[in-house]
Amino acid sequence: MxxxxxxxxxxGLYYGALLQKSxxxxxxxxxxxxxxxxxxGLKVFSVNGDFHLPVVNAWRTPEExxxxxxxxxxxxxxxxxxxxxxxxxxLGEGTQILTLQNGLGNEEELARLFGAQRVIGGVAFLCxxxxxxxxxxxxxxxxxxxxxxAEVNHGRVEELAAxxxxxxxxxxxxxxxxxxxxxxxxxNIPFNGLCALLQHSVDRLLAVTATxxxxxxxxxxxxxxxxxQGVRKPIPVSYADAMLEFTDNMxxxxxxxxxxxxxxxxxxxxxxxxxxxxxxxxxxxxxxxVEMLATLLEQATTPP
Amino acid sequence: MxxxxxxxxxxGLYYGALLQKSxxxxxxxxxxxxxxxxxxGLKVFSVNGDFHLPVVNAWRTPEExxxxxxxxxxxxxxxxxxxxxxxxxxLGEGTQILTLQNGLGNEEELARLFGAQRVIGGVAFLCxxxxxxxxxxxxxxxxxxxxxxAEVNHGRVEELAAxxxxxxxxxxxxxxxxxxxxxxxxxNIPFNGLCALLQHSVDRLLAVTATxxxxxxxxxxxxxxxxxQGVRKPIPVSYADAMLEFTDNMxxxxxxxxxxxxxxxxxxxxxxxxxxxxxxxxxxxxxxxVEMLATLLEQATTPP
Numbered sequence: 001m002x003x004x005x006x007x008x009x010x011x012g013l014y015y016g017a018l019l020q021k022s023x024x025x026x027x028x029x030x031x032x033x034x035x036x037x038x039x040x041g042l043k044v045f046s047v048n049g050d051f052h053l054p055v056v057n058a059w060r061t062p063e064e065x066x067x068x069x070x071x072x073x074x075x076x077x078x079x080x081x082x083x084x085x086x087x088x089x090x091l092g093e094g095t096q097i098l099t100l101q102n103g104l105g106n107e108e109e110l111a112r113l114f115g116a117q118r119v120i121g122g123v124a125f126l127c128x129x130x131x132x133x134x135x136x137x138x139x140x141x142x143x144x145x146x147x148x149x150a151e152v153n154h155g156r157v158e159e160l161a162a163x164x165x166x167x168x169x170x171x172x173x174x175x176x177x178x179x180x181x182x183x184x185x186x187x188n189i190p191f192n193g194l195c196a197l198l199q200h201s202v203d204r205l206l207a208v209t210a211t212x213x214x215x216x217x218x219x220x221x222x223x224x225x226x227x228x229q230g231v232r233k234p235i236p237v238s239y240a241d242a243m244l245e246f247t248d249n250m251x252x253x254x255x256x257x258x259x260x261x262x263x264x265x266x267x268x269x270x271x272x273x274x275x276x277x278x279x280x281x282x283x284x285x286x287x288x289x290v291e292m293l294a295t296l297l298e299q300a301t302t303p304p
Numbered sequence: 305m306x307x308x309x310x311x312x313x314x315x316g317l318y319y320g321a322l323l324q325k326s327x328x329x330x331x332x333x334x335x336x337x338x339x340x341x342x343x344x345g346l347k348v349f350s351v352n353g354d355f356h357l358p359v360v361n362a363w364r365t366p367e368e369x370x371x372x373x374x375x376x377x378x379x380x381x382x383x384x385x386x387x388x389x390x391x392x393x394x395l396g397e398g399t400q401i402l403t404l405q406n407g408l409g410n411e412e413e414l415a416r417l418f419g420a421q422r423v424i425g426g427v428a429f430l431c432x433x434x435x436x437x438x439x440x441x442x443x444x445x446x447x448x449x450x451x452x453x454a455e456v457n458h459g460r461v462e463e464l465a466a467x468x469x470x471x472x473x474x475x476x477x478x479x480x481x482x483x484x485x486x487x488x489x490x491x492n493i494p495f496n497g498l499c500a501l502l503q504h505s506v507d508r509l510l511a512v513t514a515t516x517x518x519x520x521x522x523x524x525x526x527x528x529x530x531x532x533q534g535v536r537k538p539i540p541v542s543y544a545d546a547m548l549e550f551t552d553n554m555x556x557x558x559x560x561x562x563x564x565x566x567x568x569x570x571x572x573x574x575x576x577x578x579x580x581x582x583x584x585x586x587x588x589x590x591x592x593x594v595e596m597l598a599t600l601l602e603q604a605t606t607p608p
Contacts (some may be wrong), residue, residue: 198604210599288592295514
């Protein structure tokens, strides 16, 4: 399969490298890493074993790549304004677009621009970061859940899942992408939000009764909103307790948004907070704490 | 009148100095400032004019002072556990206790320990801070609203108000102390809380639509709780907009709790947040944002 990686941060580089290693024809659209990758290829330092791809198809513009079978989108969501420029030149008649981006609203925007039938969504559980140019670090996890955005029924999601599995990625298809996206938000909204706001790791939040209670209240607001979105099967309230226990086992863990804030990077508050709030309150959900957290986070990260 | 000042921070030193200057017999219970005051007296640098009291009654223990007519309590509320030790030795048969402390729950605790008939509450609007030992800075305002805690009706609050007025303090009596305390919280909870949490001055909160909206939501939660407390006349919802406009005119202003946090001092979250929350939710008020703000503030100021 001829694949273009758009948004080659840690996520794009990591999955792209695995796909190339498994025999797919992968093309990376690069900025920061272009020179290093062109010269020395791509090095992956992974908990599953390091490897090096000495020769990689590295490009500066999508026009140089041309039409592909699959566009894998790993852009930070605040760069979604570049979809037309970056993805348009990669589209042929049957090109599929898979977004592995965070939060909500990405499939909707891709569908609006390029047609809903092209769009597939993936929820990625990956802990990775970029190292030196031409290097990527895979620290933990990596699972992907894939689903159709629109009602398309020709088995292509299962084919993509098989391709990822063959590349060594734990990948499965779901018939309820919406629920998978919201399930991830049940964790992401409280933990990414509170840890980034307070600059505390998850264990510190969970150790204090009041803060642990707040995490759970936030989770319940997200679950309530999710279940008004036309998911096939509601997320049970007990999912909140399950996520709390799951997180207890993570120990001293900093969510990605906390690290982004520490390192002065822009936060994905739109896709992870504002769009879920709009979808949730649009269906009548009450989300005062999620809204307050979004507001505080935006305010805390706005320069004076 | 023989008066003891207990809790001689900026507030106690300032009002005590004015009362002494006006001819009252004032005794200061001091710790940090004892040596300086004993030696050089008390200097007040005030927007209303500086003055110096060369001789001041300075003491290290309440036993040295003995029974007084009035105890003026200016302790930080997290020191209320010292009420018995600090106030007990000052009480004679008719001694009145006036608390000018922040937040809620102080009259209740004084009444429990020393009898409700002794207790008078005062809501102070004072902007002051301590300077060098033996010095106090009065930056703005200073108004006091006095009211009975229990149903006592012999005009003593009016007498105290007259005494403060004679000392140059803008002071009036109210027949609804509860309402006066809650009105102050309508401002204190959002602005002290958010400014201390975010380390932003009030103008930065008011300049952003989402944060301004959050301030108003917090105010409305406090007003809702106040109106369930048996106040004589409900606080109107329009009070929130009035407070927003009032604060717009303050410009670049840091509330005291923001300064306390900047300077690493303990915050009065109990009296300003947790007790109002207990009183409010105890009467069925919905206060999710106030509760969340209290939790975030406590978490942000808890050492790891």
